[in-house]
Each structure stands twice: as structure tokens, then as C-alpha cells.
Amino acid sequence: MIAIIDGGSTKCDWVILENSGNLKLRTTTLGFNPNIINPDFIMQEIDNNQELFSLKSHIEKVFFYGSGCGTPDNSKKVADEFLKTFPAGDISVKEDMTAAAYAAYNGTPAIICILGTGSNSCYFDGNKIRTDLPSLGFLIGDEGSGSALGKQLLRRFFMKKLPKDLEADFIETYHLTIEEAIRSMYHNPRANAYLGEYNKFVAERKKHPYFQNMVFEEMKNFLDYQVLPYPEAGEVEINFIGYIAYIYEDILRAAAAELNLKIGKVVQKPIESLVEYHKKYLLNLE
Numbered sequence: 001m002i003a004i005i006d007g008g009s010t011k012c013d014w015v016i017l018e019n020s021g022n023l024k025l026r027t028t029t030l031g032f033n034p035n036i037i038n039p040d041f042i043m044q045e046i047d048n049n050q051e052l053f054s055l056k057s058h059i060e061k062v063f064f065y066g067s068g069c070g071t072p073d074n075s076k077k078v079a080d081e082f083l084k085t086f087p088a089g090d091i092s093v094k095e096d097m098t099a100a101a102y103a104a105y106n107g108t109p110a111i112i113c114i115l116g117t118g119s120n121s122c123y124f125d126g127n128k129i130r131t132d133l134p135s136l137g138f139l140i141g142d143e144g145s146g147s148a149l150g151k152q153l154l155r156r157f158f159m160k161k162l163p164k165d166l167e168a169d170f171i172e173t174y175h176l177t178i179e180e181a182i183r184s185m186y187h188n189p190r191a192n193a194y195l196g197e198y199n200k201f202v203a204e205r206k207k208h209p210y211f212q213n214m215v216f217e218e219m220k221n222f223l224d225y226q227v228l229p230y231p232e233a234g235e236v237e238i239n240f241i242g243y244i245a246y247i248y249e250d251i252l253r254a255a256a257a258e259l260n261l262k263i264g265k266v267v268q269k270p271i272e273s274l275v276e277y278h279k280k281y282l283l284n285l286e
Helices: 040-048 050-058 072-085 096-104 146-158 164-174 178-186 191-197 199-203 209-226 243-247 249-258 271-282
Strands: 002-007 011-017 023-030 061-066 090-095 110-115 119-124 237-241 263-267
Touching: 002 096, 002 271, 011 050, 011 271, 023 040, 023 050, 040 050, 040 072, 061 072, 061 096, 061 271, 072 090, 090 096, 096 110, 096 119, 096 237, 096 263, 096 271, 110 209, 110 243, 119 209, 146 164, 146 178, 146 191, 146 199, 146 209, 146 243, 164 199, 178 191, 191 199, 199 209, 209 249, 237 243, 237 249, 243 249, 243 263, 249 263
Parallel strands: 002 061, 061 090, 110 237, 237 263
Antiparallel strands: 002 011, 011 023, 110 119
């Protein structure tokens, strides 16, 4: 069997294929970003998933694409844990940007972007991925992401910047104290996911003029930091992967238009397109 996994910071989407290419299982686990979890957690989380546990001795190939796996050291940490779990498997671990490039590829060179809990970008010509810019993580990077929008919301709430109607909604929804927020941000191994959870409040009220402007400015911030530095930025399409790009697609396209950038496809969840890419190009099953 073959496992193809799209691993974000918050969760991993799994597809298990039989060697013929037929679907065996779809499932999810928590995210395996080695920058924010202990690698030992990977084996525990897989074994806690009864469906995966029952199949793990039959899995012979593993293609894992994960946030935080862009460095050799982190990639090896994750690969070592997968090898413990799938000892009979041929293990491949690459960063999530590679999965995004594969999933968003439509036959022509493009700038590929991730906008989920975190954010990132690359240039993909169909053969090679070129990453001109580093991913700086949620503390000083991840522009336009769910964690960035959550951070904006919390900052504006506590600093009394929200309009009165949104402030009242926020208080009624969360009853959040500054002590609880600080504790959850600074003593939480998944602080980026914690911040990203507050994006739900924004998304549910995205038609509010205040949030329309806040999200617009955050999307422009992403394009400024993660797209415009590419020399191809004004020439090729920009394709997006991720929930944040999907739910704010109209605002994202408006921000890109203001900067004379052309957005192509926007894919909410890359796993289906990723599986098709593997079947066609890497496994020769089509």
C-alpha cells in the first residue's frame, strides 16, 4: 500500500492507496510540524488512529509533505519517526511547499502559495521548485495566514481597536481574559494553531467592512512579502493552496488586482490534487 500525506501545522490529511491505485482509506491526524511538536508525538498519533494502526504493516511507500520539513535536520527527524512506524516502508519526507506545487500545477509555470494556518511561497516550472524567500514562522512571518489574522484580531481586541459591535460579539463569544490569552500563546506548543482558531470569528463576519479592510491589508502584506520579490511575479499566474486563500478568495483577488498580479487557481485542500499528481507523474498509475 501507498500513503500520501499532506501535513499542515494543525492537521494532516491522509490517503492510503492500494498498489493498483484504488483508494483504501482517507483519514486525518493532528499536524506533525517538527518545529512545534516533539517528534515522538508522530508515532503516538498514528497509533492512536485505529484505521492507520490496522494498516501500518502493509504500507510500503510513504510520501509525506509537511510544514516545518524544509530543513535537512527536521526532514530527518520526521523520516526517522515514520520509519519506526512503517518499518517496511520506503519513506519520502519533503516540505509542504512541494505538495502545494504539485497540487496547484496546471501545466504552466506559476508562483505557488500556501495560505493556511501558516503561509509560504515558491516558483514551480513543472520540474523544479525554486524558493526565493524563507518561511519565518508565525512569530515574525506567516503573513496573510490564519495565525496572522488571529494575531491581528487579538491585538485589536485587547488594544481597544475593534468597533463596538465586533468588540461586544468577541466578548460574548470568547469571554477571553488577557491572562488566558498570554498563557495560551506563550505556554502552548501549538501557539500558531491557537492563534489560527480566532480566524473563525473573522471568517464568520467577513462581510463586515472593518474585517474586509483588515483582511485586505493582510492579503496585501502577504503579496508584498511572499510574491512581489519573485522576478516572475508580474508575468505568471499565482496559484493558491489552503483554507484561508479559499474562504477569502474574493478579497485576495482584489488585493492582487491592486498590485497588478494575476491569480489563477485557488484550491482549498490539496490532498485530492496531490494524489492525482502522484498517480500520474510519480507512480505511473494512470
